[in-house]
Amino acid sequence: MPIDRETEPAALPESVLDGGATAVAHPNIALIKYWGKLDERLVIPCVDSLSMTLDILPTTTTVRLTPAVRDDTVTLDGKPATGEQRQRITAFLELIREMAGRSERAAVDTRNTVPTGAGLASSASGFAALALAGAAAYGVGLDPTALSRLARRGSASASRSVFGGFAVCHAGRGIGATADLSSYAEPVSVPDFDPALVIALVNAGPKTVSSRAAMRRTVETSPLYKAWAISGKADLTDMRAALSRGDLEGVGEIAERNALGMHATMLAARPAVRYLSPATLAVLDSVLQLRADGVPAYATMDAGPNVKVLCHHADAARVADTVRDAVPACSAITARRGPGARLVTGAER
Ligand code: DP6
DSSP: OOOOOSSSOOOOOSSOOTTOEEEEEOOEEEEEOOOOEEETTTTEESSOEEEEEBSSSOEEEEEEEOTTOSSOEEEETTEEOOHHHHHHHHHHHHHHHHHHTOOOOEEEEEEESSOTTSSSOHHHHHHHHHHHHHHHHTTOOOOHHHHHHHHHHHOTTHHHHTSSSEEEEOOOOSSHHHHHHHOOEEEEOOTTOOOEEEEEESOOSOOSSOHHHHHHHHHHHOTTHHHHHHHHHHHHHHHHHHHHHTOHHHHHHHHHHHHHHHHHHHHTSSSOOOOOOHHHHHHHHHHHHHHHTTOOEEEEEOSSSOEEEEEOGGGHHHHHHHHHHHSTTOEEEEEOBOOOOEEEOGGGO
16 A cells, blocks of 8 residues: 555555455544543533644554454564453454454554553554454445544544644534544644654653543543533644734644643543643743743643653754663653544555
């Protein structure tokens, strides 16, 4: 499959590939965050979100049909998946089988370059790749919107990794099938905006509370949640305008306030959900210092202690050095905007 289009995933092949299908997808980082679900079973977000797909840390997933085998087999980074991870993947395959009207089991092999469960969006790249490879292996033809909707059923953030560059995921409206149809991602066209995102990895271990459990607790108990969800609407409008102006300072300020607001809603949950560690705060201080020194740099954090710093490419090396100085155990990697999910063939597999 060609890799030349950023905003649309490559078309599905006309027939199932021999030996299954392999897809590659990249993580995305939300500049306007999704936090909270309208419907947990259908994985429907309460709020709109907007992200940048990265050009690093891809997930590669192969799905092969195994008609002679009774159960799905799932391998994650070379090891058999167990527990909730396995269950989420087999439940997702079940959705694809329903769409295909087929019952054969499958073997799934997933390789991540992003640490799983560390708030670095492994579920976004993972379910985007699984949706594309799974749909191809079972011969289900989906347009980009339908593929994004399917990926959302695995993890709402995965709906955005179907697309490259910038993408917006629409919150659900209504209930049941209506809500399911209403929530999907689509590309936001900002061809000339290409910032750097320095990922300050202060802790690559798995998170202490899953984002799923944390967002449920936040929606159910945080008195700040509603206010944040409402202010997020204005953040999204302002973000679209800043993106279309190519205004890095504007984009960064809005992303930072939206992310801090999301963490404030979690801190006000009962009991509190706190992903931010002392190392996170040290990185945030260093970002403030960079700005005081005249370097436009803005932070965003997800369901984990790691910090992603948005800046100009020309400043990325200085930003990376600064965060490493602030937290000596921290490593920093720099990303830029990356491609959407795509099928791969031949040697690339
Ligand atoms: C903080 O998409 O991982 O990264 O839909 O429950 O699988 P589920 O959650 P997930 O949550 C991502 C939350 C976030 C913000 C974002 O990416 O928008």
